[in-house]
Amino acid sequence: MFKNNVQLALMLGWQDVRQSYRRSPIGPFWVTITTSVLITTMGFVFGLLFKIPYKSYLPYLALGILVWNFISGIISDASNLFIGAADLVKQIKLPVYVYVIRLLWRAFVIFLHNIILIPILFLILQVPMNWTMLLGLLGLILVVINLGWIVVALGIVATRYRDFSQLTTSFLTVFFYLTPVMWNKDGLSTSVVNLLVKYNPFAIFLSLVRDPMLGEYPTLRTWVSALVMAAVGWAGAAFISRRYASRVVYWL
Amino acid sequence: MVHVNLTNLTVDVPVYNTKSRFLTAALMDVATGGRLNAAKDGHVQVRALDDISLEVSDGERVGILGHNGAGKSTLLRVLGQVYAPSAGKASIRGKVGSLIDISLGINPEATGLENIFIRGQLLGLSKATIKRKLDDIIAFSELGNFINLPVRTYSTGMHMRLAFAVATEIRPEILLMDEWLSVGDEEFKHKAEARLRGLVDGANIMFLASHSRDMIEKTCTRVIVLEHGRIVHDGLPSEILPIYFGS
Numbered sequence: 001m002f003k004n005n006v007q008l009a010l011m012l013g014w015q016d017v018r019q020s021y022r023r024s025p026i027g028p029f030w031v032t033i034t035t036s037v038l039i040t041t042m043g044f045v046f047g048l049l050f051k052i053p054y055k056s057y058l059p060y061l062a063l064g065i066l067v068w069n070f071i072s073g074i075i076s077d078a079s080n081l082f083i084g085a086a087d088l089v090k091q092i093k094l095p096v097y098v099y100v101i102r103l104l105w106r107a108f109v110i111f112l113h114n115i116i117l118i119p120i121l122f123l124i125l126q127v128p129m130n131w132t133m134l135l136g137l138l139g140l141i142l143v144v145i146n147l148g149w150i151v152v153a154l155g156i157v158a159t160r161y162r163d164f165s166q167l168t169t170s171f172l173t174v175f176f177y178l179t180p181v182m183w184n185k186d187g188l189s190t191s192v193v194n195l196l197v198k199y200n201p202f203a204i205f206l207s208l209v210r211d212p213m214l215g216e217y218p219t220l221r222t223w224v225s226a227l228v229m230a231a232v233g234w235a236g237a238a239f240i241s242r243r244y245a246s247r248v249v250y251w252l
Numbered sequence: 253m254v255h256v257n258l259t260n261l262t263v264d265v266p267v268y269n270t271k272s273r274f275l276t277a278a279l280m281d282v283a284t285g286g287r288l289n290a291a292k293d294g295h296v297q298v299r300a301l302d303d304i305s306l307e308v309s310d311g312e313r314v315g316i317l318g319h320n321g322a323g324k325s326t327l328l329r330v331l332g333q334v335y336a337p338s339a340g341k342a343s344i345r346g347k348v349g350s351l352i353d354i355s356l357g358i359n360p361e362a363t364g365l366e367n368i369f370i371r372g373q374l375l376g377l378s379k380a381t382i383k384r385k386l387d388d389i390i391a392f393s394e395l396g397n398f399i400n401l402p403v404r405t406y407s408t409g410m411h412m413r414l415a416f417a418v419a420t421e422i423r424p425e426i427l428l429m430d431e432w433l434s435v436g437d438e439e440f441k442h443k444a445e446a447r448l449r450g451l452v453d454g455a456n457i458m459f460l461a462s463h464s465r466d467m468i469e470k471t472c473t474r475v476i477v478l479e480h481g482r483i484v485h486d487g488l489p490s491e492i493l494p495i496y497f498g499s
Contacts, residue, residue: 088356
């Protein structure tokens with residue numbers, strides 16, 4: 001039963017990706033093209049503004065944008081978790097995790113299409129590759145574990161309170177600027193910036209994936225924060241799910 | 253042991269977009285289908301099922317009668333474990349399969365073949381099972397090479413044949429149906445009827461919501477009549493049908 005459900009979730013997620021690009025020969029690589037144009041433009045403008053050499057700024061920015069798009073895409077889709085699948089929810093009994101895996105898988109497939117930019121960029125700029133990069137994979141897994149509880153909790157709450165979808169959108173816009181996606185904390189070490197980087201969950205997620213890719217080790221504090229968030233978050237999500245998952249269909 | 257037992261089951265469906273007190277009051281005066289009432293927080297609530305007690309054992313074929321809005325679909329959703337009861341208990345033992353919306357999840361942009369997998373997996377079949385039965389399904393649907401074209405290019409009949417061929421691959425212990433399925437032209441109808449009969453005969457318990465006296469007479473061993481979310485009659489078809497349909 002569990003195996004069938006996971007297969008179903010992966011299939012639905014895959015169909016979602018295909019659906020968006022069905023009659024386009026380039027398909028999901030459109031996102032890759034858009035992202036690379038964005039990164040090149042922003043890299044040019046902000047590289048000039050911040051006076052950072054491209055060779056170090058472009059990889060930083062590219063990874064920042066890619067990981068941010070992955071995270072923010074999942075969170076903004078989360079408020080639509082059940083609303084977007086209303087006809088399914090109203091007709092068949094499926095466990096919540098089917099919808100969650102479907103969403104995560106869809107976002108991950110798009111992310112994989114985008115991530116091919118990184119080796120290309122690293123080759124062009126001749127950024128040295130090293131083994132720390134593998135740690136980025138571990139970081140990504142921890143980030144996805146955290147996104148999981150956010151999707152469960154937000155998906156359920158946003159079905160009942162429809163304003164959450166708008167709220168999430170503005171929240172994410174604000175955090176795009178509050179998080180070191182395109183700006184770098186180095187040389188800006190005021191107490192405010194420190195606060196933004198230390199206590200901002202998005203900054204923590206970003207650091208776990210991006211830092212190893214750039215050959216740096218995320219601090220122990222960052223790892224522990226993410227683990228604690230995952231534990232507390234999943235406890236909360238489990239509570240919400242146990243209590244309200246069966247009500248979701250009535251809220252659609 | 254396949255068994256369905258509903259005890260004092262009530263289902264209240266909240267309506268969240270009607271918040272005004274005035275509207276609440278106004279709506280309660282014109283109650284037609286389910287009974288309207290106000291929840292604690294002032295939202296309008298439709299009592300779709302009201303204090304239903306029903307015990308169904310292995311072998312029974314239950315016909316559900318009632319006017320539009322009487323609660324037939326809600327009852328089927330409770331039996332399909334989509335709706336959790338607001339009050340009371342629903343104990344449903346057995347694998348439930350539904351033929352209520354056989355087109356659910358069909359993606360018009362995807363090919364017939366892809367849709368076989370989409371539909372099959374939504375029905376709870378494993379990928380391996382679908383692969384094994386793939387040739388059967390395609391042959392039964394009589395779609396030939398059309399199976400590799402997007403479903404949006406299909407005629408309504410072809411669409412229904414595909415949906416029917418996949419949906420009838422399930423082998424549930426408790427079968428739910430909203431009106432008897434009948435698809436295709438005369439020739440196909442015959443074939444479909446035989447296949448559906450096989451599925452119905454294989455199920456331990458069947459629920460059929462219908463407006464057709466004929467169909468219920470032919471298929472069911474027991475009939476319940478719903479009115480405003482309550483069971484008003486429950487008995488043998490020979491007793492209940494004359495009361496409900498008159499003579």
